Amino acid sequence: MTNGNRYWQLAAHPEGTDFASAIKLVEEAMPTIGDRQVLVRNLWLSLDAGTRMWMTAREDSYMAPTPLGSKVIGFVLGRVVASRHPDYTAGDLVRAYGQWADHSVLIPDLGDIWKLDTIVDMRQHFAVLGPNGWTAYVGLNEYGRVRPGETVLVSAAAGATGLLAAQFAMQMGCRVIGIAGGAGKCAMLTDRYGLAAAIDYKAENVAARLGAIAPGGIDCYFDCVGGPMLDQILPNMAMNGRVAVCGLIATYDKADRSGPKTFDLVLMKRLTIAGFFSPDFYFRGEEINRLTRPWLDGGRVDMEFDVTDGLENTLTAYGKLFSGGNVGKTMVRLAD
Numbered sequence: 001m002t003n004g005n006r007y008w009q010l011a012a013h014p015e016g017t018d019f020a021s022a023i024k025l026v027e028e029a030m031p032t033i034g035d036r037q038v039l040v041r042n043l044w045l046s047l048d049a050g051t052r053m054w055m056t057a058r059e060d061s062y063m064a065p066t067p068l069g070s071k072v073i074g075f076v077l078g079r080v081v082a083s084r085h086p087d088y089t090a091g092d093l094v095r096a097y098g099q100w101a102d103h104s105v106l107i108p109d110l111g112d113i114w115k116l117d118t119i120v121d122m123r124q125h126f127a128v129l130g131p132n133g134w135t136a137y138v139g140l141n142e143y144g145r146v147r148p149g150e151t152v153l154v155s156a157a158a159g160a161t162g163l164l165a166a167q168f169a170m171q172m173g174c175r176v177i178g179i180a181g182g183a184g185k186c187a188m189l190t191d192r193y194g195l196a197a198a199i200d201y202k203a204e205n206v207a208a209r210l211g212a213i214a215p216g217g218i219d220c221y222f223d224c225v226g227g228p229m230l231d232q233i234l235p236n237m238a239m240n241g242r243v244a245v246c247g248l249i250a251t252y253d254k255a256d257r258s259g260p261k262t263f264d265l266v267l268m269k270r271l272t273i274a275g276f277f278s279p280d281f282y283f284r285g286e287e288i289n290r291l292t293r294p295w296l297d298g299g300r301v302d303m304e305f306d307v308t309d310g311l312e313n314t315l316t317a318y319g320k321l322f323s324g325g326n327v328g329k330t331m332v333r334l335a336d
């Protein structure tokens, strides 16, 4: 790192997963902060699939598009190096919506910044105790409405959000089936994390396998993927089942965003389909952590971390989310 600040600039809207043509590493002078702002040295970047949506020009998305020419935004873990806000002092450790950069300029009055406790593995502030964990917890409870003894299906189950949803559902007393790409990920889900079964959607017929292992149907589908896979799952839903629509990564970078051909089953099976967006409930993060922290401390839930070193390698790491090259939470380490 130089004395300046490097940042990733959204120069154009990416085509598909060609991030390198659209997002450029730019260097600027060290930012100066205004009144009630904070400057943070980013230690870790959290790479999240949803960021792909804000890179598009879509105005009808769940978040306003990132303006072209501006810094790519995302979650960071970092240390305050300068503060003109009375609640923050140099040295504070924070998680925040910052920038894909060496340093983030933050405006605490807008929210989206949290002072952090020091815990054994700080990366869990992005995972079990962070936005992915809050998404999994609220999605299962309030949109999937899971109950002990139910069968829960989770897609992208070896990714950050899915791996937490799968484990949390087990803690809630459910029988959990995961869907993931590749035999290695599936073996990890059953052997290391104790899921009842895992389906390799790249090699197996998902519908046929579900029919065999969940003949009574799926009570809750925690969907991280969307796209064509739904046509294999809706016929396998139980009567009065719930689909908690967490994410649609199969179509974020596609022109064709059409829905399932088997949509009529929503009526035939009296299904409920509900989407949810975690920033709507970030303010409940600490309350949710009080419920999930004992699971983490007791070794009952955990996370895999897919770590890439160096800000300059961010785009390579980001591409993994869309190719399935990551296992668990994808992060970029900028400094210790």
Ligand SMILES: NC(=O)c1ccc[n+]([C@@H]2O[C@H](COP(=O)([O-])OP(=O)(O)OC[C@H]3O[C@@H](n4cnc5c(N)ncnc54)[C@H](OP(=O)(O)O)[C@@H]3O)[C@@H](O)[C@H]2O)c1
Pocket (backbone or CB within 6 Å): 047, 048, 049, 050, 131, 132, 135, 156, 157, 158, 159, 160, 161, 162, 179, 180, 181, 182, 185, 224, 225, 227, 245, 246, 247, 248, 249, 250, 251, 276, 277, 278, 279, 320, 321, 322, 323, 324, 325, 326, 327, 328, 329, 330
């Ligand atoms: N609603 C919310 O507030 C919220 C919050 C957090 C995340 N999410 C959503 O949750 C999903 C996961 O996000 P994440 O950041 O935790 O990423 P992640 O699960 O760690 O990584 C994405 C995973 O998706 C799978 N995938 C990619 N393309 C796929 C496709 N076409 N078909 C099936 N699987 C595919 C890949 O695993 P395989 O190897 O298994 O293919 C990849 O590992 C995303 O849809 C994201 O938008 C939503």
